[in-house]
Amino acid sequence: MTSSNLDRLNQREFRKLLLSIKASSKRLDLLLAICDDRNLQAQLIEDYETELAEADIATFRARLDPKQPSLRAALEELAAREPALRDGPAMVTVLNASNLLGVRLNQEQSEQERFFFSLQWTREALRQFEFPVVLWLADSIATRLSRQAPDFWSWRSGVFEFAAQPPQTVEDGALTPVPVVEREEKEGQLSVAELERQVAELEQSSPESPLLITLYNSLGEAYEEEYRYFQALEQYEKALALAEAKGDEAGQARALRNLGDSLRHCGRPFQSLGYYQRALALYRELEERQGEAASLGNLGNAYDSLGQYQQAIDFHQQSLEIKREIGDRRGEANSLGGLGNAYYSLGQYQQAIDFHQQWLNIAREIGDRRGESASLGNLGIAYRSLGQYQQAIDFHQQSLEIKREIGDRQGEANSLGGLGLAYQSLGQYQQAIDFHQQWLNIAREIGDHRGESASLGNLGIAYDSLGQYQQAIDFHQQSLEIKQEIGDRQGEAASLGNLGIAYQSLGQYQQAIDLCQQNLEITREIGDRRGEANSLFNKAIALAKLDRKLEAQSCYEAAQTLYQELGLTKNAEKCETAIRKLGQVIVEVRSSAPTIGDEAPVARKRRQIPLIVWVIVGLVAVLLIGWLFL
């Protein structure tokens, strides 16, 4: 989709936005772009950036940091990082305003409120900048902004509204799309509409009713099923407040756990920990074993998201014990899956496969379709990491079918990503790009930040493989920013590593070494040993390029040891070979990398060593032998 097939009104708005940016490329101007369709938004931004580049206007992107959501801070930070911003005609696109939370949680102000507040004195605060700013907003946020930041609103110099495009069919090379089956309703779970109606009625007729606690929690859960996390958070917050007022500890515990879940799902695992801990304490006090076990499992998942795998394993183990004790089969399966994920992240694939297989068995036994599809997907990911690509593709296909059948959008997206990765490993990059693009579209549609950052990263890798390095760097950079924002340390490390590889391809070895070093530090910090080995390996390659052989050798050796410990013998052999060749010629092997996404690391295609290199090696060897014997 490009801007040329926008409908007429969107097309007009797009042209107006573009000409406004061009007209004010050397002075401050506040342009607000409103759009609810994140895929359309991404497309529009890309399109105007392309056109502006042709007009020699440099384009930059800044993201608001949910921890400190201030437009000024975001722009200052960008200006410090990008000196080019001060020099010539330039513009800045500000992203992420639509992802700020509208609920207060336990803070004085919600992220949105802090953001609006920071906008209040815009004229003075932003005067130092001499470029137009395009702030992208979802429709509802724009309305809140106009009410809560009236001064900023009055300085807007243009508002451009884009209507969501009707959904487009995706071109699909390998898979025939399966129609989405209506979601199976959970037992006793009412529809969102019915729950909303009940809430409205009860709030009207008896606002103090304790029933509202359950109702708010249920409505939140129903929203969550539809990936409407922000709305879910609002309900949970109401549930928590009422439960606290009524001294209802069970209601509080449920609301707290739910708050944690929603926060984790919308990319804020660091914020979810506190809620899970509070829920855990309450469940223990109430001697509610199931809730206790579930909270422990939640904590395990949250630590996993934060890249603290050892901690995650501890929590999953504790959770598993309780579940077995009380005979909770579904819960047991979940814990096994959690353990599988953590071991996978630690690079212990065989162990991971064992756990996922156990999970799959239980899921099938109790008829848990969601669990079945998820475990199949994770098996696919693990097999790919072991280099068994066809096996991996089979698992992903099976998984995808179930997910489409039960209408699990997020799962579907992950399967697409898994397939993309597998095809990538097989060297079929165009195929891979198609899958990743579909993954990205769904992730944006449902607001899955982790999926979004992961798919962007994988697109980067695919473009790198195709030799389009600048494109690759752009994708990795976008991916990196989201990961930093949501606190995904492992992902952050992976993006840094991938950037390193791209710079290496461009021949900027010092840059590459620096990035590998940053990558290395994070992997060590979070205990990701495979990641550590990969970054050492990549660093060694860059060092060798700069003829720093001794350093390169010690990096290779360290990587080799780690690979051996992880049972990744092929990689260990690669190190061995590389070390042997260090003394002779510059190695052309690039390898291995960085993990991306939820689950999946990406093995890179080995570059063929050019014939000429072998000839040289041969010659050297002959000469050497000749010399020895003379």
Added chain:
Amino acid sequence: MDNERYAEFRDVLGNLNLFPLLSPEEIEKFRVPYGQRTLAKLKSAIRNSGQAGKLIFTGHRGCGKSTLLAELAQQLRGDKFYIARFSIAETMEMSDVNHISILYSIALKLLSQATKSQMPVPEETKAKLINWFTQTKSETYSKQLKQELAAGVDLYGFFSGKLQKEGSFREEIKVTYERRVSELSDQIDRIATTIQTATGKEVLVLIDDLDKLDLGIVKTIFQENVKSLFSPRIRVVFTIPIAVIREAGLLVTLDSESDMRAMLPVTKFYPKDVAHEPAAAPLEKNVGMLEEILEKRIPNHLIEPAVRRRIVLLSGGVLREMMRIGQECCRECMLELELNPDSADVKISADILAEAVKSIRNQFARPLGSNRYELLTKTYENFTPPDAMSDDFLELLHGLYVLEYENDDLWYDLHPVVTDLLKRRKLIGV
């Protein structure tokens, strides 16, 4: 596409910048005599007030207050005044504005301005005055400040940077002066005295942008702490949001404590008795004045004269809204030129304006909840709201949905774009 006409519109779009005219060059280029009555009133009030006079300056958002203050400063500079004008927004975050931080900013601004200009202040006096700023409640903090404030540092930059960025510093200031506001005020007097003895001029401080504060914050400052705030013995002009002076209790306080209140009114186009009559003739003088402003920014050949007049009337007399409508028109013309590069004679016409207003109308409608429409309808019908003190109404006033006009008595009308909006919704008769 980048033909001559297109370039012309691009320049006009730049001319119609929403930001106030502050630099003398900008004022020279675009300024037309506007708000001259208010300016004259302010000038004479300043001259005639006692040496410790406090003046309140108010008006709708976007009707030219900042530019007027800049002009006032320029004109009085040649007079017997030593002027310090600053925006409170430059010095601190909105959440930290209170009477103490305002006074602190005044002291800081005065001293730094005095030390920067080559004023014959004895070094010892200067050192003592500066030293005062480093005396805070906790000794360690004082020491640290002294160390940081090494010789050669720009005083204002140093402290205002701290005010803006360091929470601990703001806290330290608050703790230090909470119970000793009079000391702050004395320091201001000391600096002012130094300036006056060195230059022979009386000090006048103009504080801009206090009107951007949330209503709640303004109320606390001007209601509960007005005595402290007004305690320095120098002349100060404070800007205040218009909605605040419509609050009865606060108005009484302000009137009794301050020497004068000046308001920059919205330019009125119709007398009240014919304001809602479709065939009413507008007040020629006022319309002409705003037309002149537009003429300075949009060359005649790019706009039809009747449309220029229409834009003026649609602005409701609020300058920033007039610029905004003009900008929207330019965008429409540029789009037209992009789509049909051959139509070289594109100018701002009735059709273009209709397109532009559509967009502006939507922007006006966005913040309005359904309960506000009723209030707007009533205000329109009676030229006054059911309850002028209600928060809802004050917010509409704050947001330019309702404009206040002054003759012998006060009356209200809707912003013309809002009137248009209500008519389309059939809430009021066409």
